[in-house]
Amino acid sequence: MKNMLKVFVPLLLLFSACTEDISQLNIETKRPAAVPAPTLFSNATKTLAGTLASASVNTNVFRFTVSHWAMAVYQDEAQYDFSTRNIPQGWWTTMYRDVLADYNESAKLINADATLTAGEKANKLAIIDIMQVYTYSILVNTFGNVPYTEALQPTNLFPKYDDAKTIHTDLLARLNSDITKLNTSAAGFASGEDLVYKGSVSNWLKFANTLRMKLGMIVADENAAAAKSAVEASDAGAIAASANNGLFAYQSASPNQNPLYVDIVTGGRQDYIAAKDLMDKLLGWNDPRTGLYFSKNNAGAYAGGIVGKSNTFVDFSRAGAKVIAAADPYVFADVVETEFLRAEAAERGYAVAGSAESHYNKAITASILYWGGTQAEADAYLAQPDVAYTTAAGNWKQKIGTQKWIALYNRPYEGWTELRRLDFPVITAPVKAKSGFPTRLSYPANEQTLNGANYTAAASAVGGDVVTTKLFWDKN
Numbered sequence: 393m394k395n396m397l398k399v400f401v402p403l404l405l406l407f408s409a410c411t412e413d414i415s416q417l418n419i420e421t422k423r424p425a426a427v428p429a430p431t432l433f434s435n436a437t438k439t440l441a442g443t444l445a446s447a448s449v450n451t452n453v454f455r456f457t458v459s460h461w462a463m464a465v466y467q468d469e470a471q472y473d474f475s476t477r478n479i480p481q482g483w484w485t486t487m488y489r490d491v492l493a494d495y496n497e498s499a500k501l502i503n504a505d506a507t508l509t510a511g512e513k514a515n516k517l518a519i520i521d522i523m524q525v526y527t528y529s530i531l532v533n534t535f536g537n538v539p540y541t542e543a544l545q546p547t548n549l550f551p552k553y554d555d556a557k558t559i560h561t562d563l564l565a566r567l568n569s570d571i572t573k574l575n576t577s578a579a580g581f582a583s584g585e586d587l588v589y590k591g592s593v594s595n596w597l598k599f600a601n602t603l604r605m606k607l608g609m610i611v612a613d614e615n616a617a618a619a620k621s622a623v624e625a626s627d628a629g630a631i632a633a634s635a636n637n638g639l640f641a642y643q644s645a646s647p648n649q650n651p652l653y654v655d656i657v658t659g660g661r662q663d664y665i666a667a668k669d670l671m672d673k674l675l676g677w678n679d680p681r682t683g684l685y686f687s688k689n690n691a692g693a694y695a696g697g698i699v700g701k702s703n704t705f706v707d708f709s710r711a712g713a714k715v716i717a718a719a720d721p722y723v724f725a726d727v728v729e730t731e732f733l734r735a736e737a738a739e740r741g742y743a744v745a746g747s748a749e750s751h752y753n754k755a756i757t758a759s760i761l762y763w764g765g766t767q768a769e770a771d772a773y774l775a776q777p778d779v780a781y782t783t784a785a786g787n788w789k790q791k792i793g794t795q796k797w798i799a800l801y802n803r804p805y806e807g808w809t810e811l812r813r814l815d816f817p818v819i820t821a822p823v824k825a826k827s828g829f830p831t832r833l834s835y836p837a838n839e840q841t842l843n844g845a846n847y848t849a850a851a852s853a854v855g856g857d858v859v860t861t862k863l864f865w866d867k868n
Contacts, residue, residue, distance in 0.1 A: 429501035430585035433520060436494035437587050438648075440527060441640035443486050444805055445722040446651040447664060451482040454804035457830060458797065458811055459669040459819040462697035464705040466663060471700045472826045474833060474859065480535070481836035487531050488543065495524045496544045511578025515593050518570040519580055522600050525563045525570075526724070529607055532556050532563075533809055534833050536854040536863050539846075550843050553850035557864045560611060564622055567604040571597065571629070588638050588724060599638045601630035602725045605733050610813060612740060613867040623737045627744040631730040634758060639721040649718040656716050665708040669819050671696025673798060677779055680760055680769035685801050686712050700822025714764065715802055723803055728762065731755035732796045739788040749781040752792060759799040790816040815868050830859035831866055 446452045447461075449469045455461040456470040463470045474480060499520045502513060531538045540559045542551035580586065580593040589595040608622025631637065642650040655661060666686045674682040675694060682694055686709035689695050697703035714720055735751035737744045744751075756779075757770040777783040784791045793816030800807040811819070812831050821829070834857050839847045851857035 427497075429498045429505065429516075430581055432494045432498035432501070433516075433523075433581065434585055434587050436491045436498070437523060437640065439486065439490045439494070440523070441587075441722040441724070442651050443483070443491075444724075444803070445640075447655050448482075448651070449479075450477050451479065451486065452804065453479060454808045455664075456667075456699060456822070458800075458804055458807040459667045459699055460801055460804060460807065461711075462665050462667040462699040462701075462703060462708075464663040464665055464697070464703045464708075467700050467702065467822075467824070471822045471824050472830055472859065474830070475837075478837055480833040481838060483534060483833065484531070484836045484839075487527055488539075491527050492524060493544055495520050495527070499524075509578065511575050512580070514573045515575055515578055515580040515596075518573040518600075519586075519593075519596050521566055521570050522596065522603065525566050525607075526603060528559065529563055529603075529610075530805065532559050533610065533863065535835060536832055536861070537850040550846060552846050553853070555853065557611075557614075560607065560865075561618070564604065564607055564618070567600055567607070568625075571600050571604070574600065588640055595636050595638070598629060598631045598636045599725055601626040602638075602730045602733075605630050605730065605737075606725075609733055609736060610809070611865045612736075613813075614865045616740070620740075620742050623733070623742050623744065627734065627737070630733075631725060631727050634727055634762065637726040637762075638724040639726075640724060641721045642719050644719045650716075650720050650722070652711065652716050652720070653718040656711060657718070662705045665703055665705060665710055666694070666696040667699050668696035669699070669817075670798070670801070671709065673794070673817070677773065677776060679798070680765040680773060681763050681798075681801075684712050684714055684763040684765065686710065698823060699820065700824055726758070726762070728755050728759045728799050729796075729806070731758060732792055732799070735792055736788070739792070748788060748792075752781045752795065755799065756795055786816070789814050793817060812863075812866050827858070828860045831862045832859060834859055 443451060447455060449466070453469040453474070456463065457472070468476050469479070499517055502508065502516050502520070505513065508516070528540065536556045537553040538556070538559070539551035540554040540562075542548050545551065574593055574597045576594045576597065578593070580591055580596065583590040585591075589599070605623050605626040608619045608626070612619035642648055642653075649658075656664065671686070671694060673679070674685065686694060689708050690706040695708045697708045731751045731754040734744050734746065735748045735755060738746065738748035738751060753774055756774060757767070760770040760773065761767070773779055778785065779795075781791060786794075793810065793814035796810050796814070797807055797817055800810060832854075835847055835851065854863075855861045
C-alpha cells in the first residue's frame, strides 16, 4: 500500500501542475509591454534636461567652449577636441533616439486615446510639440542641416538632411500653431506627469511665446522681417516673472538628482574649475553672483584657471554649492532670458513694450535674485559705470551680449548660441586650441559610414563639415 501511494501522489501532483495555467509567469510585471503616453513625455523631458545640465565630457562640453569653466588635468575637450570622445555622436543620438523618439511616440498614443476630451488632447499634443520644436532647434543650431521630414521613421534607415533655414522656418510655424491651440480652460498633463509646469497650461503658453521670441531672434541678422514678426507676436504673452520660469525640478534623492551633483559630488571629480574669463568679469565688477556661482579655492580666494592649460585644482575656484546641489533645477526658459530678448528687440527697433535699458536692468536683477542675491545687491551692481546701460563699454550687442553671457552661467548650450549670435564678449582662445572658435559641431562619425550619401550632401550644403563653418543665421 505504501508503495502504491508513493507512485500515486507524484502522479496526482504532476496532473495538477499540467492543468494549471503558468502563462502568467511570462509577463514582465516590471517592464510593461505598453508605456503610457505621459511617461514617455516625462522621460523625454528628463533626458533633455539631463543632457543640457550635464558636465559629462562625453556629451556636454559647452561650459569650456564658452569659457565659464576650465579643466585641471584633461584638456582635450577644453581645447575644442570634439572628436576623440565623439561628442557630436552623443549629442545627436540623445536628441533623436532618447528625446524626440519618446515625444513622437507619446503624441501618437495621445492622438489615439479616445478617453481624452478634445481640449485636453489638444493641450497635450501642443505641449509635446513645443518640446519637440525646442529639441529640433537645438539640433539645427548645433549642426545646421539635419534629418527632419524623414526623421523618426523606423523603416527609413537613410533619412535625408533638410535645409536648416527651412527647418527653422517650419519650427516657427509649428509654434504659431501650438500657441493658438493651447486652451487654458482645459486640462493638460497632470501635475505628476508635467515635470516642468506641474500641469499649468497658462505657463506653457508663456513658455511657447518665449521660445518663439528666442527662435525669431536667432535669425534676426539673417531675416529681420521674420524675427520682427515672431518677437512682436510673442512679447505680450511671453514669460514676465520668475513664477513663469520653465524649470525642470530635480530631487534630493537618487535616481532623480541633478546631473552635476552626480558628476561632481557623488563622482568625486576634481577637475572642473572656474575659467579666468568669467572670474575676471565677476571680480572686476563686484558681481554679487560670484560666491553663488563659485566656491573659493583652498587659500580662501576666488580665482579662475586658463582654459586649455593644466591647472592645479586646489588653486582655483570650483562650482558653487547651488550649482552642484542635488535638487537644483535646470532652466529651460526664464524671465532672465526673456528680458534680455526684449532689450535686444527694443534696440533692433521692434515694437515691444519698454526700453532696452529697462529690460536690461530687469534681466540682470532677475538673475541676481534667482541665484540668491538681494534687490539691494542688484541695484548696487547696476549702478556701476561699467555695468549701467548708458555708460557700459561698447554698442548694444556688447552690453547685452556680455551680461547675458554672465547670466547664462550653468546654461552652457544657450551661452554658446548667444556667443555665436551676438559675438560678445570676446573670450580668450584655449591654450593649444585644435581650431578656431567652434560655430557648430561636426556631424557624427557614424553618419558618414551609415548614411554616407545624405551626409555628403549635407556637409557640402552647409559649407563643409568642420567646426568653424558658420550656420545660416550667423552673419557676423
